[in-house]
Amino acid sequence: MNENLHILNYWNIPGRAESIRVLLALGGIKFENNFVPLPLPLENPEGMIPPPFDDGTWANLKPNTPWGTLPTLTLPSGEIIGQQRSILRYLGKSIKYSDDYLYPENPESAILVDSYMDMLEDIWPILVGLNGPEQLDSAPLYSTLLGLGTLDDFLSPRMKKDSGDLSMQFDFLEKAISDDGPFLLGSSLSIADILLFAAIAWWGAGVFPDMGWMLDSRPKIERSIRSVGDIDKVSEYYNDLKSSRESLPVVGSTNYSDYYENFHSLCNLD
Numbered sequence: 001m002n003e004n005l006h007i008l009n010y011w012n013i014p015g016r017a018e019s020i021r022v023l024l025a026l027g028g029i030k031f032e033n034n035f036v037p038l039p040l041p042l043e044n045p046e047g048m049i050p051p052p053f054d055d056g057t058w059a060n061l062k063p064n065t066p067w068g069t070l071p072t073l074t075l076p077s078g079e080i081i082g083q084q085r086s087i088l089r090y091l092g093k094s095i096k097y098s099d100d101y102l103y104p105e106n107p108e109s110a111i112l113v114d115s116y117m118d119m120l121e122d123i124w125p126i127l128v129g130l131n132g133p134e135q136l137d138s139a140p141l142y143s144t145l146l147g148l149g150t151l152d153d154f155l156s157p158r159m160k161k162d163s164g165d166l167s168m169q170f171d172f173l174e175k176a177i178s179d180d181g182p183f184l185l186g187s188s189l190s191i192a193d194i195l196l197f198a199a200i201a202w203w204g205a206g207v208f209p210d211m212g213w214m215l216d217s218r219p220k221i222e223r224s225i226r227s228v229g230d231i232d233k234v235s236e237y238y239n240d241l242k243s244s245r246e247s248l249p250v251v252g253s254t255n256y257s258d259y260y261e262n263f264h265s266l267c268n269l270d
C-alpha cells in the first residue's frame, strides 16, 4: 500500500463504495482499492488474491473501523473516515466541477443535495434486505451475491406503478428533479448526482434484473445518470478498469463482472 494515497476500503463490488470511487476519479484524486473479502459463506475460488469471500479478514477489521461498517476511506494522513454520504460530503467540499464545489456552499442547494442523498438512503436497506445469516437467501441483494438470482417475487409488487411503495419512492425522485437538467439541481453537478449514478447502476445489476425497472417512464432520472456517465473523467476511469473487471468470481447464476456492466453502458463503453 502506498501511504501517500487515499485508500478505499471495501469489498470488490460496486455497493456503497462506488459513489466514492467515482467522486475520487472525478476529482483527479489518486487512490487505491483495499479489497476486503466479502463476508459471505461462499467457497473461495483457488488462486484468487485477495480471496473474494470470507477468510476472517472482516471479523478482524470490523472492530478497528470507526463505525463497524465499510466503506471507509483512509486519508493520506492515516486517518480513517467512514459512512458513504459523509465521505461524499467531505470530498465534495474540496472537489469542483465547472467552477462549482460538488457539495454546494449555499445552504439552499446543500439541503437539496442532502435530501436526494437521504431519500436514496431510505431505499438502500429495502433493496439490500434483511440482515442476519438465516435470512440471507430471502434478501434481494444477498440473493444475487449468493448466485441465486434476482428476487422478482419480492420486487415486482413493490415496483408496481402507482401502488408499490418502492415505485412511489422512485416517482418522488423523478418529480423532484429539475426540468431543465441535465443534473438533479439543473446545470450544476453535485455529489447527489454521483450517488444516484452509482446507486441505479448498482441496483440495476445487484438487485433488479436491469436498470429499466427503475428508469422506464422516469426520463429525468435517466438523463441525470447518463449525464454523469458522459463526463470524460468518469468514462476514462471505467475504461481504464474495464479489463481488470473481467476476471471476477462466478457464483451460481451471478457473474460478479456483470455488477459493473451498467456502469460501462452508462459510460458508452460497450
Ligand SMILES: N[C@@H](CCC(=O)N[C@@H](CS)C(=O)NCC(=O)O)C(=O)O
Residues within 6 Å of the ligand: 015, 016, 062, 068, 069, 070, 071, 082, 083, 084, 085
Ligand atoms: N450507513 C453506512 C452503512 C454501511 C453498511 O451497511 N455497510 C455494510 C456493507 S454495504 C457493512 O459494512 N456490512 C458488514 C457489517 O455490518 O458487518 C454507510 O452508508 O456507509
